[in-house]
Amino acid sequence: MTNEIESFGLDTDLFLSNCVTCIGGREENQDSCTIKQTSRGFLALVCDGMGGMSGGAQASSMAVMEIINYIDNLSAADDVQDDNQTLLKRAISHANSVIYNESLAQNRGGGMGTTVTALLIDENKATVAYVGDSRVYQLRKGRKKFRTFDHSMVFELVKKKVLSEEQARLSDQSNIILKAVGIKPEISADTFDLSYDKGDSFILCSDGIWGRLPEKELIKSLSKKLHPKVITETLAMNIHQRAKAEGGRHDNLTAAMITTKTNSKNRTKMEELVKKLLMITASLLLLSIACNFVPRNSRMNGIKVAVYQKEKAEPIDTTMTLKTAFDKYKNSTDSAEYVIKFAVK
Numbered sequence: 001m002t003n004e005i006e007s008f009g010l011d012t013d014l015f016l017s018n019c020v021t022c023i024g025g026r027e028e029n030q031d032s033c034t035i036k037q038t039s040r041g042f043l044a045l046v047c048d049g050m051g052g053m054s055g056g057a058q059a060s061s062m063a064v065m066e067i068i069n070y071i072d073n074l075s076a077a078d079d080v081q082d083d084n085q086t087l088l089k090r091a092i093s094h095a096n097s098v099i100y101n102e103s104l105a106q107n108r109g110g111g112m113g114t115t116v117t118a119l120l121i122d123e124n125k126a127t128v129a130y131v132g133d134s135r136v137y138q139l140r141k142g143r144k145k146f147r148t149f150d151h152s153m154v155f156e157l158v159k160k161k162v163l164s165e166e167q168a169r170l171s172d173q174s175n176i177i178l179k180a181v182g183i184k185p186e187i188s189a190d191t192f193d194l195s196y197d198k199g200d201s202f203i204l205c206s207d208g209i210w211g212r213l214p215e216k217e218l219i220k221s222l223s224k225k226l227h228p229k230v231i232t233e234t235l236a237m238n239i240h241q242r243a244k245a246e247g248g249r250h251d252n253l254t255a256a257m258i259t260t261k262t263n264s265k266n267r268t269k270m271e272e273l274v275k276k277l278l279m280i281t282a283s284l285l286l287l288s289i290a291c292n293f294v295p296r297n298s299r300m301n302g303i304k305v306a307v308y309q310k311e312k313a314e315p316i317d318t319t320m321t322l323k324t325a326f327d328k329y330k331n332s333t334d335s336a337e338y339v340i341k342f343a344v345k
Contacts, residue, residue: 009228018229024251047117059182137219
């Protein structure tokens with residue numbers, strides 16, 4: 001790895017991970033990231049700072065530090081009472097207050113801000129929280145399972161169907177965000193709980209990463225069956241080299257990737273039920289298709305039945321095929337006595 005890109009990882013019994021960051025074509029890297037094991041699970045953070053005179057770099061590094069400190073310093077009571085969504089909301093709100101007050105102390109007037117993406121994952125589930133336009137993806141078998149929706153002006157236009165997502169990515173106004181940590185006295189992060197399957201990957205990335213590639217190309221680059229270290233370093237280097245060849249004025253590049261080694265424990269009953277129903281439906285469909293290729297008489301000849309006479313517990317014949325029984329009783333005056341009592345074995 002070149003000295004232009006910083007890379008560090010942490011593997012556990014449950015997860016593989018790596019984080020990369022690169023100054024890109026800027027004079028300063030205002031992105032910050034971390035991956036860390038905490039008492040509440042495996043934590044990943046990616047923050048993209050904004051503000052002149054090093055304000056962005058300070059804001060993003062403060063956000064990372066304050067969120068970690070908040071989680072590490074939980075009291076026993078808080079640790080029991082807070083679910084992970086509430087925990088991340090409170091941790092980000094705490095970081096917001098610290099950054100906002102520091103901005104006022106430096107007479108920046110709320111001019112220090114940062115995006116925040118956070119992933120807190122354990123054996124039960126993954127919890128995502130975010131503010132701004134840095135993103136969290138969940139990928140499964142090369143497909144997008146989940147992605148956050150940017151807090152940005154252009155994505156509001158996407159929501160209203162004025163722009164496509166690709167038009168929004170390429171827009172000159174794509175960097176205008178509607179929410180950031182540290183700009184206002186209070187902030188509320190959007191949060192989600194997600195189940196995961198073995199082999200799923202979660203990617204947290206700044207707009208310097210996702211803004212450089214069409215989403216399909218980005219997902220393809222992230223879906224290779226390699227360790228997160230190889231995937232993230234290759235992705236960052238490829239974007240960096242391509243951007244340098246195009247003039248080299250590109251944004252900071254930062255991404256964290258976590259790949260799961262097991263299924264999450266809290267896969268909902270509904271998810272399991274849907275999977276079973278899909279399997280049953282598929283089996284019935286295949287059976288129906290197969291039957292349609294077999295002549296009707298052949299199907300009837302291949303089905304053994306037991307013929308019961310009304311009011312009698314034992315069958316009167318167990319050797320007939322469905323066709324034989326049908327032919328024998330179809331014109332009988334007492335056919336109802338028998339036919340409705342067929343029991344297929």
